[in-house]
Amino acid sequence: MKCLLVVYSYHHNNTQKVAEAMAKVFDAEIKTPQQTNPEVLEDYDLVGFGSGIDSGKNYKELLDFADRLPQVACKKAFVFSTSGMPIGISGQQRVEEYTSKCHTTLKETLQSKGYAIVGEFGCAGFNTNKFLKYLGGINKGRPNEEDLKHAEDFALKLKQ
Ligand SMILES: Cc1cc2nc3c(=O)[nH]c(=O)nc-3n(C[C@H](O)[C@H](O)[C@H](O)COP(=O)(O)O)c2cc1C
Structure with missing residues (x-):
């Protein structure tokens, strides 16, 4: 299965780390939307679209890329992100519910282009946006080894 990951990650490279864990499983290339x-x-059987979250949505750079995609005939895609939702307070399930909501615009755009969404993945990411930088940030050390293992397991399930 030929897989490509299109990833925009800049804040702390959190989503890039998740993408790298998935890429190992798929033997996939990781490219930015610009590349x-x-x-x-x-040319790909499966495409993963990933980014951090800004204002409750995937980064604009990734959404704009999805907007530019040509129509396809039922291609498989999955979406993923890391978000600044405080995992210590919210817990894993709330983070997953929140990220699933944050993925809505990206999922709808991809579906409108003919992509079938076969999975989605979200986990906590270190966040020092705005005032949080004065507090040392939240979700320090995330994604951690366990998060990356979850990302790998997610990719393995999709691969099978
Ligand atoms: C400008 C900006 C806006 C953000 N907005 C949100 C948000 O609305 N919700 C959220 O959960 N996290 C938000 N975050 C936190 C990031 O989504 C989080 O730190 C993510 O892991 C960063 O991913 P990256 O390192 O791959 O860029 C924001 C971060 C930045 C820099």
Whole structure:
């Protein structure tokens, strides 16, 4: 199965770390939206779209890329993110529910282009946005080894 991961990650490279764990399983390349010609997605059996979360949505750079994609005939895709939702207070399940909501715009855009969403993954990411930087940030050390193992397991399930 030929897989590509299109990833935009800049705040602390949190989503990049998750993408790297998944890429090992899929033996996939990781590219940024800027490095990816929307037409080449045709060459892949599965495409993963990942980024951090800003204002409750995947990063604009990734959403804009999804907007530029040509129509495809039922291609498989999955979406993923890391978010600043405080895992220590909320717990894993709330983080997953929150990230699933945050993925809505990306999922709807991909579906409108003909992609079937076959999975989604979300985990906590170190966040020093705005005032949080004065407090040393939240979700320090996330994604951690356990998060990356979950990302690997998620990819393994999709691969099977
Ligand atoms: C400008 C900005 C806005 C953010 N907005 C949100 C948000 O709305 N919700 C959230 O949970 N996290 C938010 N975060 C936290 C990031 O989504 C989180 O730290 C993520 O793991 C960063 O991913 P990256 O290192 O791959 O860029 C924001 C971070 C930045 C820098």
